[in-house]
Amino acid sequence: MAKTKLKLVPDNLAHEGEASCKALAQILDRIGDKWTIMVVGVLSHGPMRFNALQREIPGVSHRMLTMTLRGLERDGLVKRTAFATIPPRVDYELTPVGQSLTEPLRALAGWARGKQAGIEAARAAFDEGQSG
Amino acid sequence: MAKTKLKLVPDNLAHEGEASCKALAQILDRIGDKWTIMVVGVLSHGPMRFNALQREIPGVSHRMLTMTLRGLERDGLVKRTAFATIPPRVDYELTPVGQSLTEPLRALAGWARGKQAGIEAARAAFDEGQSG
DNA sequence: CAGAATCCCCAAAGATACTG
DNA sequence: CAGTATCTTTGGGGATTCTG
Secondary structure, three states: OOOOOOOOOOOOHHHOOHHHHHHHHHHHHHHOOOOHHHHHHHHOOOOEEHHHHHHHOOOOOHHHHHHHHHHHHHOOOEEEEEEOOOOOEEEEEEOHHHHHHHHHHHHHHHHHHHHHHHHHHHHHHHHHHHHO | OOOOOOOOOOOOHHHOOHHHHHHHHHHHHHHOOOOHHHHHHHHOOOOEEHHHHHHHOOOOOHHHHHHHHHHHHHOOOEEEEEEOOOOOEEEEEEOHHHHHHHHHHHHHHHHHHHHHHHHHHHHHHHHHHHHO
């Protein structure tokens, strides 16, 4: 910020340091698995019980939901609240940090929506060129 | 957009439609793998040859780099240019669409950098509570 | 109802070797 | 130098069972 000179190239990852690249890789490692963003997406609606979550996320196994929630809880993105009732009841909700993640995620989702038609077209064209 | 009423809740994934969630899941499927963001990150510096890419990305195998580049090329995020020389030379570069992806990615990287200390602390605290 | 433990399978990805 | 094919290994993740 010492220079007042305008940048000549568009903002891109090149201007992020090594650390940002590492950080990005790590967060993608965390949320890039099969179920995490689904859980975050559903929990962004509000707190929810384990079984309700499982119903909301088609195809997730009991085991994988447990593991996904553990991972998110471990990183402080999700808060787990157990009620010592019978039968047991456990609520999961996003922490403020977890909530804050939804913002960059929305940016990414917006990009995806904007570009997906073009991407699908490119894909079709590419596949066409391969087989035809 | 028919209402002029201010929204009462923070922007989060809950307000994205089903389509956005799907789109987000798909883009994460594409970039959430082990090597894709590394390639995008390196290519955001400018065009680069295959071998140079491999040197820039520690640990990537010949095979995986090829497959990653194919996937990106297929989706129109990367442009491949082959020169019919001997020995052969192939340049890879981000397309405008590929470049545009770096913007939401930077947002995510920024989030990651901002939160990573807290996340690591949460993780340590969680692990402490488990074993100790 | 929620979670832990066990078993098992298959797809992702590394290593290697061959080709243009 | 770049790309493809084959073989092998690994671990992510599903199904199931048991417990509090």
